Amino acid sequence: METAIRIANLRVDYGETPVLKGIDAEVGKGEIAVILGGSGCGKSTLLKTITGLIEPREGRVEILGINTANLDEESQSELAKRLGVMFQYGALLNSLTVGENIALPLEMHTDLPPAQIEQIVRLRLASVSLEGTQDRMPSELSGGMRKRVALARAMALDPEILFCDEPSAGLDPVTAAEIDELLLTLNRALGITIVIVTHELLSIDRLDGRLLMLDEGQVVFSGSVGEAQRSKHDVVYPFFHPGEASS
Amino acid sequence: MSSVYNQGSTLFLSDALVLSNLSEVDQTVRLLFSEHPSAQWQVNLDTLERLDTAGALFLHQLSALANQHESSLQLGPLPEHLQSIFQFATPLPAAAKPTPARIPFLERFGASAYRFIEHAADFLYLMADLSYFSVQALWNRRAIRRDAFVDQAYAIGAQALPIIGLILFLIGAVSALQSAAQLRQFGADIYVADLLAIGITTELGPLMTAIMVAGRSGSAIAAEIATMKFSEELDALRTMALEPLRFVAVPKMWAMVVTVPLLTVMADFVGILGGTVIGVFSMGISPAAFVTQILSSLFLKDILTGLIKSAFFAWIITVIAVYRGVNFSGGAVGVGQAITSAVVSSLVGIIVLDLAFNLLFY
Known part of the structure; x- marks a missing residue:
């Protein structure tokens, strides 16, 4: 399997506090990788570092064969167009309508005529089951709808890798399952590599991806969901069997 | 019991x-x-x-x-x-309080100086970037959203017309009354028109307009950008390969630099009108004589100096507001602090620039 993301000895500090303490990991093309762990273990920091929002103190991140360190502005921009990011709370631009939010990357990075962009926006909205909402403002949407719009926007430029920060957190079980199904469909139908940060056990089970478990800024487990469920590791076992003592 | x-x-x-x-x-x-x-x-x-x-x-x-x-x-x-x-309910041992390490004075002073230099460098970088992106946007229109400039110009300029008009009318009237009280002693009532025209066009018009814009629009820019940062909208733009400064701040910069001088023109006119009303109705000077005196005292250089100043005031207000918004940290309290510091720093920036212009031109 070709490698989509390769991370080597990644170290990130917040001020004097080390948050990521030497992460090594690889994600194959077309794979679903799930980064999981308890609150404050460094999941979101890892995702932000991979997507270039945080600069690491040390280490190397290679995305689609490109070393992200010291990229000039143009190369950074070219790489960003090949990635989609869905933020935890959607991060929709509140001053734009739903349709304008999804159209934004298309307007800025392509020469497509407005009519064609509108078609794509409608398609993206339909793919997240939100037909007819393009003229609504983000403030008029529920939490689940905002996340689905964020997913549609992240998919606007047909990215090769999709990053999702806690896509189903804070949602009711039905909406959370819908989001997971959407992600699975995108992965199966389009072969997109998906990297998801979550600590929702149901989602982890449904997505059935390769797990990367973090604890105190380090990878403590890498493997399938089944392997994780059988693991007796001090950190992994309580995560998958909450309330039970590890034997 | x-x-x-x-x-x-x-x-x-x-x-x-x-x-x-x-x-x-x-x-x-x-x-x-x-x-x-x-x-x-x-x-x-x-x-x-x-x-x-x-x-x-x-x-x-x-x-x-x-x-x-x-x-x-x-x-x-x-x-x-x-x-x-x-x-x-077993009592828990009190957690040992870490004794804060005593930092020597020189070390604290050095750390403060370092932080100040770091902030100053950040501010200068942002000022350079924003100015560069703003000029670049003149021929690279794709970098900013369609209609963003018009929306911002409407919010910063058109919507500020009534309040700035009212304030300048009143300031013009007060200036006329104050100067009349002094000049009347020398029988030089008519020179109220000269004082009014020169004072409003060179100083009060641009300055008061800038102060009003700093309070009204500078605070709004800082709040909007801080909120966008808080809700990860700026990060979202970066992940879409869109430079937030270019996308968010450049339309605001152009809207400010274009509309504040226009507001100043209106402010000059309304301020002089306020003074004229006092001159005619309170001091009994004939409208024709008052207007003739105003026109004879006005020089194009004074008006242009005021307008150039106002464009620079607009530029510094935007740079400071964007800087405060981008460097916001914390939640709701942080947004409040960003707004406060944006307005206060803008006022300082405006006065410093005003002094520099006065040293340069007068």
Whole structure:
């Protein structure tokens, strides 16, 4: 399997506090990788570092064969167009309508005529089951709808890798399952590599991806969901069997 | 209610030992302990019926309280139904407070100086980037959204017309009244028109307009960008390969630089009008004479200087507001601080620029 993301000895500090303490990991093309762990273990920091929002103190991140360190502005921009990011709370631009939010990357990075962009926006909205909402403002949407719009926007430029920060957190079980199904469909139908940060056990089970478990800024487990469920590791076992003592 | 009493060295706690009566029980027990120092207390809890966590903690600490009076204390058995809560409410050792390391004065001074230099460098970088992106946007229109400039110009310029007009009209009227009070003593009433025209076009018009815009639009820009940062909108733009400064701040910069001089033109006109109203109706100068005097005292250089100043005021207000917004940290409190510091710093920036222009032109 070709490698989509390769991370080597990644170290990130917040001020004097080390948050990521030497992460090594690889994600194959077309794979679903799930980064999981308890609150404050460094999941979101890892995702932000991979997507270039945080600069690491040390280490190397290679995305689609490109070393992200010291990229000039143009190369950074070219790489960003090949990635989609869905933020935890959607991060929709509140001053734009739903349709304008999804159209934004298309307007800025392509020469497509407005009519064609509108078609794509409608398609993206339909793919997240939100037909007819393009003229609504983000403030008029529920939490689940905002996340689905964020997913549609992240998919606007047909990215090769999709990053999702806690896509189903804070949602009711039905909406959370819908989001997971959407992600699975995108992965199966389009072969997109998906990297998801979550600590929702149901989602982890449904997505059935390769797990990367973090604890105190380090990878403590890498493997399938089944392997994780059988693991007796001090950190992994309580995560998958909450309330039970590890034997 | 709890009853606390003693028979010899046996202390009886009965009924309830809960938060609501704890203070009373505590006082009674302390009194008994002080009245009978160096005693060997036995505590009888057989008739205790209710206990909450506060009461349980009190029981746990009773022995230490007796020790303070050089007595010893032995708790009797608790009724069965209260034992679980007694076990649950075990006192936790106080976490050791880390003693803050004493940092030498020179080190603190050095750290502050370093932070100041760091902030200054950040501000200069942002100023350079924003100015560069703004100029670049003139021929690279794709970098900003369609209609963004018009929307911002409407919000910053058109919507500010009434309030700036009202303020400048009043300032013009007050200036005329103040100068008339002095000039009348020399029989030079007509020169109120000169003072008014020069004062408004060179100083009060641009300055008051900039101050109003800093309070109204500078604060709005800082709040909007800070909120966008808080809700990860700026990060979202970056992940879409869109430079937030270019996308968010450039339309605001152009809207400011274009509309503030236009607002200043309107402010100059309305300010002079306010003074004229006073000159004509309060001082009894004929409208024709007043207007002729105004026109004879005005020079194009004064008007242009005022307009150039106002464009620079607009530029500094935008740079400071964007800087404060982008460097916001924290939640709602942080947004408030960003707004406050944006307005205060903008006012300082405006006055410093004004002084520089006056040194340059006069």
